[in-house]
Amino acid sequence: MTEPRIRVAVSTVIFTLRPTGGGAALAVPLVRRTREPYGGLWALPGGWLDVDEGLDAAASRTLASTTGLAPSYLEQLYAFGDVDRSPTRVVSIIYWALLRQDEVDAQRAAHEAAGDAPENVEWVDVDALPPLAFDHTDIVAYALWRLRNKVGYSRIAHGLLPDEFTLAELREAYESILSRRLDPANFRRQAEASGTLIPTDRFRTGSHRPARLYRYDRDVELAQRGPASPSR
Amino acid sequence: MTEPRIRVAVSTVIFTLRPTGGGAALAVPLVRRTREPYGGLWALPGGWLDVDEGLDAAASRTLASTTGLAPSYLEQLYAFGDVDRSPTRVVSIIYWALLRQDEVDAQRAAHEAAGDAPENVEWVDVDALPPLAFDHTDIVAYALWRLRNKVGYSRIAHGLLPDEFTLAELREAYESILSRRLDPANFRRQAEASGTLIPTDRFRTGSHRPARLYRYDRDVELAQRGPASPSR
Numbered sequence: 001m002t003e004p005r006i007r008v009a010v011s012t013v014i015f016t017l018r019p020t021g022g023g024a025a026l027a028v029p030l031v032r033r034t035r036e037p038y039g040g041l042w043a044l045p046g047g048w049l050d051v052d053e054g055l056d057a058a059a060s061r062t063l064a065s066t067t068g069l070a071p072s073y074l075e076q077l078y079a080f081g082d083v084d085r086s087p088t089r090v091v092s093i094i095y096w097a098l099l100r101q102d103e104v105d106a107q108r109a110a111h112e113a114a115g116d117a118p119e120n121v122e123w124v125d126v127d128a129l130p131p132l133a134f135d136h137t138d139i140v141a142y143a144l145w146r147l148r149n150k151v152g153y154s155r156i157a158h159g160l161l162p163d164e165f166t167l168a169e170l171r172e173a174y175e176s177i178l179s180r181r182l183d184p185a186n187f188r189r190q191a192e193a194s195g196t197l198i199p200t201d202r203f204r205t206g207s208h209r210p211a212r213l214y215r216y217d218r219d220v221e222l223a224q225r226g227p228a229s230p231s232r
Numbered sequence: 233m234t235e236p237r238i239r240v241a242v243s244t245v246i247f248t249l250r251p252t253g254g255g256a257a258l259a260v261p262l263v264r265r266t267r268e269p270y271g272g273l274w275a276l277p278g279g280w281l282d283v284d285e286g287l288d289a290a291a292s293r294t295l296a297s298t299t300g301l302a303p304s305y306l307e308q309l310y311a312f313g314d315v316d317r318s319p320t321r322v323v324s325i326i327y328w329a330l331l332r333q334d335e336v337d338a339q340r341a342a343h344e345a346a347g348d349a350p351e352n353v354e355w356v357d358v359d360a361l362p363p364l365a366f367d368h369t370d371i372v373a374y375a376l377w378r379l380r381n382k383v384g385y386s387r388i389a390h391g392l393l394p395d396e397f398t399l400a401e402l403r404e405a406y407e408s409i410l411s412r413r414l415d416p417a418n419f420r421r422q423a424e425a426s427g428t429l430i431p432t433d434r435f436r437t438g439s440h441r442p443a444r445l446y447r448y449d450r451d452v453e454l455a456q457r458g459p460a461s462p463s464r
Contacts, residue, residue, distance in 0.1 A: 005283055006240050008313075008323050051237055051321050055313035079311045079325045081240075081287035089283050091240050091325070093311045 011046030013096040013143040017160040032120040038133030059095040068111040068118040071097035085135040098159025157216035166211040243278030245328040245375040249392040264352040270365030291327040300343040300350040303329035317367040330391025389448040398443040
């Protein structure tokens with residue numbers, strides 16, 4: 001039995017949808033490294049796994065301590081363990097979550113009120129990432145790939161949009177994630193047929209004609225999630 | 233920065249479909265442990281990650297050295313890292329694969345011919361597992377849950393059935409995985425509509441009326457798989 005000199009870390013990819021001029025952009029929080037290796041570069045929030053700490057707990061703790069963020073649910077994404085991904089041998093267990101912009105704002109405001117707002121953190125659009133430490137550019141790309149492939153209508157609606165939203169807002173969220181335009185009529189038909197959205201009696205009014213507000217079906221979302229932590 | 237005494241292991245869940253009287257049963261290979269902890273109990277094949285070895289390579293190496301099995305593709309499933317899952321602190325990266333019974337047989341025959349057939353290995357039906365070492369019972373249950381939820385028609389056909397198969401054989405594979413009967417007419421309709429199966433001009437003949445043979449659409453399967461190893 002060998003005793004390899006391998007250390008275990010956790011890092012987290014948090015996606016949010018930020019309003020831009022006329023649309024929305026997918027963004028992630030990055031933390032500027034204050035020490036070597038890669039001192040001064042940006043990296044995903046994270047840290048070392050403690051010997052008396054489970055993986056999920058480590059992901060929550062390191063995310064909170066570096067960014068102040070506390071999503072209600074972090075999902076394990078993948079373990080990255082290439083030999084040369086760091087100057088020393090580190091296996092990183094990656095977690096991810098979707099966080100609505102209003103949750104991001106509320107959590108930041110609470111920390112600012114408490115005088116413990118995190119430093120060295122910045123939200124960056126995923127299509128304008130700076131060079132990242134370690135293999136974190138690959139990790140963000142993989143998380144984006146998973147987001148583009150696996151996330152259904154209800155999950156996006158729950159994770160990135162407010163409680164009630166128009167189908168146009170849902171489509172714009174998808175367009176941001178997929179980095180391409182979607183046909184509004186096709187999108188509406190597929191979203192309505194998905195069985196994961198519930199139309200409300202309320203409408204968004206403004207400069208356009210009134211648009212019906214929808215909410216996601218929590219029962220569907222919970223069924224898709226499965227066991228919150230299969231490792232327990 | 234702490235230097236936690238945490239070790240990294242890999243283990244693998246291999247599913248195959250074994251013919252039984254009148255149907256098929258899902259089975260996994262287990263390895264009898266020859267040392268403590270849990271000496272004498274059955275466990276998933278696996279071992280320690282070497283310091284100069286990537287995760288995928290470690291999964292292939294430890295699976296081959298314990299069972300002689302060499303699937304063409306191992307997929308990372310999940311990292312299990314609860315504090316109390318082992319007497320010492322071990323984070324296990326779990327891989328999984330589907331392997332057809334004829335591949336299992338051919339690989340065993342090759343090892344027997346070479347005189348290096350593995351010992352202490354046994355295939356066990358997943359609904360008749362003995363008590364397993366560590367949290368391996370939970371790990372098999374989680375892998376089964378993922379198999380039941382995530383695997384599409386083409387993946388099952390590719391992973392567990394021969395190159396050509398009837399829709400009845402595909403349905404029986406699903407029934408084994410789901411542990412319940414499926415309505416033949418509904419199943420046929422859904423499978424045909426899936427776009428992942430290609431009908432051939434050949435038929436299975438025997439005691440029943442001839443049944444058309446299908447093969448899976450490799451293009452669909454490759455698209456679903458995505459990057460073979462996102463960590464590279």
